[in-house]
Amino acid sequence: MTQPTEEFVLRLTAPPNCPPPCGRPGLLSxxxxxSxxxxxxxxxxxxxxxxxxxxxxxxxxxADALLALFAVDDQIAGSNAEVFSRLVTAWVESVRHRTVDLTLLNAEVQRWQKGSL
Ligand SMILES: [Zn+2]
Structure with missing residues (x-):
């Protein structure tokens, strides 16, 4: 069940911060x-x-595999570029398919409407 990988643009220099409430500097984006x-x-x-x-x-x-690579190597160079490209592709595929869980979201909205949040 392998889907063709669509193109993505990677940003390693000054990536945006993690969205609120976290706000920490991102490692890459x-x-x-x-759609x-x-x-x-x-x-x-x-x-x-x-x-x-x-x-x-x-x-x-x-993400853990990618974070582990960043912990070991602070630069992506010739020797680890292949590993990096494999890990980053796997990560992008995982976030691409991350969708909102509507059941969880609706439960959250109901709790909010009842004032229990
Ligand atoms: Zn964060």
């Missing part, structure tokens, strides 16, 4: 095409940017 269906059921195409955060992304296997 990747920008990739993203979703709007309320009329039409396909909408856009771009999404994901930031690799040393705190928030810890515990997810593709």
């Amino acid at each position: 990747a920008r990739f095409p993203n 979703w269906k709007n309320t009329r059921g039409e396909e909408v195409h856009g771009l999404r940017e994901a930031v690799l955060c040393p705190e928030c992304d810890r515990g997810e296997p593709p």
Whole structure:
């Protein structure tokens, strides 16, 4: 079940910070095409940017592998470029398929409406 990898743009120099409430400096970011269906059921195409955060992304296997590489090598050079490219592709694939869990979101909204948050 291998899907073709779509292109993504990687930013290693001055990547954006992790979104709030974290706000820590990101290690790298990747920008990739993203599409979703709007309320009329039409396909909408856009771009999404994901930031690799040393705190928030810890515990997810593709991110952990990448974080481990950053912990060992502070520069991506010839010797580790191949490993880096493999790990970063795996990470982008994992964040690309990360979607909002609507059940969890609805439960959260109901708690918020009841004033229990
Ligand atoms: Zn974070």
